[in-house]
Amino acid sequence: MMSASQSKTINIRLRVWRQESREAQGFFEEHELKGVLVDMSFLEMLDVLNEQIIKSGKRPLEFESDCREGICGTCSLVVQGQAHGPVRGATTCQLYMRTFTDGETITIEPWRAKAFPVIRDLVTDRRAFDRIQMAGGYTGAKTGPHADANAILIPKDLADRAMDAAACIGCGACVAACPNASASLFTSAKVTQLALLPQGQADRKRRVIRMVDQMDKEGFGSCSNLQECEAACPKKISIQNIAIMKQEYLKAALAADFRAGMGSADGGA
Amino acid sequence: MSIELNPGIPEGPLSQKWDNYKANMKLVNPANKRKYSVIVVGTGLAGASAAASLAELGYEVKSFCTHDSARRAHSIAAQGGINAAKSYPNDGDSVWRLFYDTIKGGDYRAREANVYRLAQNSTSIIDQCVSQGVPFAREYSGELANRSFGGAQVSRTFYARGQTGQQLLLGAYSQLMKEVDKGKVTLFPYREMLDVVMVDGKARGIITRNVTTGEIERHAADAVVLATGGYGRVYFLSTNAMNSNVTAIWRAHRRGALFGNPCYVQIHPTCIPVSGNYQAKLTLMSESLRNDGRVWVPKKKEDCKKDPSSIPDEDRDYYLERKYPSFGNLAPRDISSRAAKEVCDEGRGVGESGLAVYLDFRDAIKRDGEAAIRERYGNLFDMYHEITNENPYRSPMRIYPAVHYTMGGLWVDYSLQTTLPGLFAAGEANFSDHGANRLGASALMQGLSDGYFILPYTVTNYLGTHAQDLLKKVDVNHAAFESAEKEVRAEIDRMLENGKKGKRTVTEIYRDLGKVVWDKIGMARSEQGLKEALAEIEKLQKDFDTDLLLTGDSKLNKNLEMAGRLRDLLELGALMARDALERKESCGGHFRVESQTPDGEAQRDDENFAHVAAWEYKGKGQVPVRHQEKLVYENVKLSVRSYK
Numbered sequence: 001m002m003s004a005s006q007s008k009t010i011n012i013r014l015r016v017w018r019q020e021s022r023e024a025q026g027f028f029e030e031h032e033l034k035g036v037l038v039d040m041s042f043l044e045m046l047d048v049l050n051e052q053i054i055k056s057g058k059r060p061l062e063f064e065s066d067c068r069e070g071i072c073g074t075c076s077l078v079v080q081g082q083a084h085g086p087v088r089g090a091t092t093c094q095l096y097m098r099t100f101t102d103g104e105t106i107t108i109e110p111w112r113a114k115a116f117p118v119i120r121d122l123v124t125d126r127r128a129f130d131r132i133q134m135a136g137g138y139t140g141a142k143t144g145p146h147a148d149a150n151a152i153l154i155p156k157d158l159a160d161r162a163m164d165a166a167a168c169i170g171c172g173a174c175v176a177a178c179p180n181a182s183a184s185l186f187t188s189a190k191v192t193q194l195a196l197l198p199q200g201q202a203d204r205k206r207r208v209i210r211m212v213d214q215m216d217k218e219g220f221g222s223c224s225n226l227q228e229c230e231a232a233c234p235k236k237i238s239i240q241n242i243a244i245m246k247q248e249y250l251k252a253a254l255a256a257d258f259r260a261g262m263g264s265a266d267g268g269a
Numbered sequence: 270m271s272i273e274l275n276p277g278i279p280e281g282p283l284s285q286k287w288d289n290y291k292a293n294m295k296l297v298n299p300a301n302k303r304k305y306s307v308i309v310v311g312t313g314l315a316g317a318s319a320a321a322s323l324a325e326l327g328y329e330v331k332s333f334c335t336h337d338s339a340r341r342a343h344s345i346a347a348q349g350g351i352n353a354a355k356s357y358p359n360d361g362d363s364v365w366r367l368f369y370d371t372i373k374g375g376d377y378r379a380r381e382a383n384v385y386r387l388a389q390n391s392t393s394i395i396d397q398c399v400s401q402g403v404p405f406a407r408e409y410s411g412e413l414a415n416r417s418f419g420g421a422q423v424s425r426t427f428y429a430r431g432q433t434g435q436q437l438l439l440g441a442y443s444q445l446m447k448e449v450d451k452g453k454v455t456l457f458p459y460r461e462m463l464d465v466v467m468v469d470g471k472a473r474g475i476i477t478r479n480v481t482t483g484e485i486e487r488h489a490a491d492a493v494v495l496a497t498g499g500y501g502r503v504y505f506l507s508t509n510a511m512n513s514n515v516t517a518i519w520r521a522h523r524r525g526a527l528f529g530n531p532c533y534v535q536i537h538p539t540c541i542p543v544s545g546n547y548q549a550k551l552t553l554m555s556e557s558l559r560n561d562g563r564v565w566v567p568k569k570k571e572d573c574k575k576d577p578s579s580i581p582d583e584d585r586d587y588y589l590e591r592k593y594p595s596f597g598n599l600a601p602r603d604i605s606s607r608a609a610k611e612v613c614d615e616g617r618g619v620g621e622s623g624l625a626v627y628l629d630f631r632d633a634i635k636r637d638g639e640a641a642i643r644e645r646y647g648n649l650f651d652m653y654h655e656i657t658n659e660n661p662y663r664s665p666m667r668i669y670p671a672v673h674y675t676m677g678g679l680w681v682d683y684s685l686q687t688t689l690p691g692l693f694a695a696g697e698a699n700f701s702d703h704g705a706n707r708l709g710a711s712a713l714m715q716g717l718s719d720g721y722f723i724l725p726y727t728v729t730n731y732l733g734t735h736a737q738d739l740l741k742k743v744d745v746n747h748a749a750f751e752s753a754e755k756e757v758r759a760e761i762d763r764m765l766e767n768g769k770k771g772k773r774t775v776t777e778i779y780r781d782l783g784k785v786v787w788d789k790i791g792m793a794r795s796e797q798g799l800k801e802a803l804a805e806i807e808k809l810q811k812d813f814d815t816d817l818l819l820t821g822d823s824k825l826n827k828n829l830e831m832a833g834r835l836r837d838l839l840e841l842g843a844l845m846a847r848d849a850l851e852r853k854e855s856c857g858g859h860f861r862v863e864s865q866t867p868d869g870e871a872q873r874d875d876e877n878f879a880h881v882a883a884w885e886y887k888g889k890g891q892v893p894v895r896h897q898e899k900l901v902y903e904n905v906k907l908s909v910r911s912y913k
Contacts, residue, residue, distance in 0.1 A: 039658070048547060050828075051774055051777075053820075057820055059821040059826075062826070066510040066511050066512050067511075069346060071432065073341060073345075094655050123481075130337075133442075138401070138447040139400065141401050142444075145396070147400075149396045155407075155409075159406070163406075166404050166439065169435070197402045
């Protein structure tokens with residue numbers, strides 16, 4: 001019943017990425033941590049490291065985290081070369097020290113992608129994701145009276161599939177894991193969610209065209225079906241979404257009525 | 270001098286008050302709306318929904334958040350669901366019943382008119398969210414699914430797996446991004462609000478710090494909305510996110526906004542217990558689990574360390590079912606938490622620390638099958654497994670209460686305006702509609718009610734009423750901005766300078782504060798304990814002022830941000846102790862050991878305490894002044910809150 005590992009500890013060596021600013025040259029800094037409890041989370045281990053750094057009078061290591069339960073998408077570390085570390089279907093904050101062995105050297109880096117520049121140390125600027133959302137990741141519904149929520153029935157399996165796509169937490173691990181630094185998994189999750197639901201139909205074509213175009217503008221690479229994104233995704237978002245997005249994009253781009261509409265001031269369709 | 274606060278409740282019968290407000294409010298004509306700007310601080314459910322809705326009306330909105338993206342606000346972590354009086358299951362629900370359950374759930378310490386309006390708005394919220402494409406759970410019929418939450422005998426909770434907060438927030442966020450794309454909302458991410466700027470008696474702007482560059486900035490507007498969440502992080506360990514903090518509302522409090530009921534804190538009964546002394550954050554296990562999970566501890570102390578599956582039914586104490594047969598495992602949070610503490614205090618707690626009780630799914634799995642349970646709670650079970658390394662499908666979860674939500678906050682009137690004209694507070698940041706205890710799945714409802722359906726009206730009314738003043742635009746070079754910025758800078762410089770000399774890190778002082786507040790202003794509060802808390806917090810304040818160790822610079826420096834927040838939390842902790850000390854009754858989450866019934870339930874004192882306590886800041890180290898708003902019950906009879 002009681003976890004056998006309760007008070008077990010390990011000693012580890014850390015290689016952490018330090019970078020003063022976006023422009024500065026980064027480097028790996030080494031630290032040793034002794035007596036790390038294996039039931040600690042990875043980020044709690046970094047908290048302990050920071051206390052050690054502060055006590056020695058140095059500038060603490062900057063890394064991001066917030067909810068620490070895998071839902072806010074804030075934490076974003078490449079651990080041992082893998083986005084969010086070696087455990088599948090988990091964010092960095094859901095990584096536990098029991099994953100590592102005594103004496104192991106652990107390398108910690110920021111997300112590395114042109115569209116996610118480093119701000120400091122392990123913190124990157126992921127606002128490009130917001131700009132992709134701005135381009136069309138919504139239904140256009142305004143605040144006000146709407147039809148009763150049960151007026152349009154949505155089959156359970158459709159609602160479930162929409163929810164599978166909607167589970168994306170916007171962390172950017174898909175980009176960090178992709179050799180092309182493509183944001184296709186992120187973008188396609190939103191496109192798919194809204195394409196599946198009746199509420200997303202009115203601006204369906206405009207949405208996919210604008211979101212994909214924005215993704216390209218931000219400097220994310222193309223998808224070449226390497227599937228690294230799906231493997232790294234803490235929410236196990238399926239790459240089927242990317243296939244759906246490509247289909248949606250093609251359909252929208254070929255639709256004559258939509259092409260005509262693109263010329264109008266509001267983007268048409 | 271203590272004053273009697275006027276909540277400004279509209280005339281008329283309860284069910285018509287909000288309609289009356291809307292019928293009599295001042296409007297702003299469509300062409301004039303673009304002449305007004307509104308600052309909204311915070312992008313959780315209340316902030317994002319308010320910012321998007323105000324922008325849709327035509328106002329120029331500036332939206333601020335501390336994260337890189339509005340989508341990261343802590344509403345994202347809400348798991349279980351959102352209440353609405355839709356009555357789809359045909360089980361006897363109504364606006365009145367949701368209103369009544371909320372008033373009773375809050376132990377008769379909330380304002381009737383606000384709560385009724387909340388219940389009225391609840392149904393529109395679901396329609397709104399569905400129109401945004403929020404993928405709520407559905408039945409095979411294609412209709413929306415419902416489940417039950419604590420303190421209710423109907424199924425009125427809508428949900429999206431165990432990620433309801435995420436889906437509702439992403440809905441509000443997407444609506445906000447739509448307005449950003451249209452140019453009606455300007456986003457200011459990476460900003461922490463450090464002061465409210467008052468010009469000629471009205472809130473006309475804020476001072477922010479860009480957390481990535483350290484720049485101190487001035488932003489002017491015609492009204493300011495604070496939707497910056499609660500202050501549960503005063504306990505250090507809570508289910509709140511690392512960046513949740515009191516700073517925005519505390520700085521407003523320092524500028525003169527009264528703080529309502531700071532001692533009302535919700536301690537959630539079902540969290541993963543503390544293990545070790547390195548933790549910075551606790552994890553909630555949703556209340557929805559109590560739809561199927563049964564809470565118990567062994568009857569005999571000597572069984573506490575045994576394998577739970579080896580303990581036969583007759584040796585188990587399903588204490589919630591025993592004590593509260595009509596609500597059983599779905600007794601409200603304050604009551605369930607206290608009951609857990611009680612059995613652990615008796616020495617019947619389980620787990621290594623003895624500070625845990627079992628939440629057991631054995632019977633539900635036997636009844637419905639593992640697949641059904643996985644379908645309902647899979648992500649929560651996975652989360653539990655990851656953290657504890659134990660499989661809850663095989664052995665019961667171990668849970669213990671933890672700080673989760675704060676009912677107190679900035680005092681607001683019926684229009685959600687604080688005592689500072691032009692400064693509004695929404696969501697968890699205001700002292701809210703939940704009285705002394707919030708019911709499960711009601712926080713999401715309140716945040717969205719405030720943002721989508723109340724502020725668009727009340728902010729408009731404010732702008733329309735003060736049009737003459739507000740159309741004279743205030744410039745950020747105004748002396749009030751100048752001096753506010755100077756104070757903010759001085760405080761940061763002082764912390765960085767002092768920080769070079771001290772020995773105690775932010776985390777060390779913060780942890781100590783958390784322990785004092787948890788031990789003495791937690792689930793049981795006594796006069797002696799509260800007095801001790803005041804003295805101990807004063808000592809920690811001294812540590813902070815004279816012995817703080819702070820390294821790094823004024824650019825991106827999480828530790829510096831935390832130091833500023835800790836400074837405010839120390840003051841808040843003292844105010845909570847004072848508030849708890851003055852409220853010599855037990856109600857909801859506020860349990861004074863001196864005031865209990867013979868069977869250990871909270872004993873209210875309606876004669877002396879049927880009021881809101883709203884505190885006025887008098888300066889650092891000065892004793893604050895306690896004001897009152899009398900709570901008038903015209904529709905509900907004050908009675909003993911029983912769930913037996």
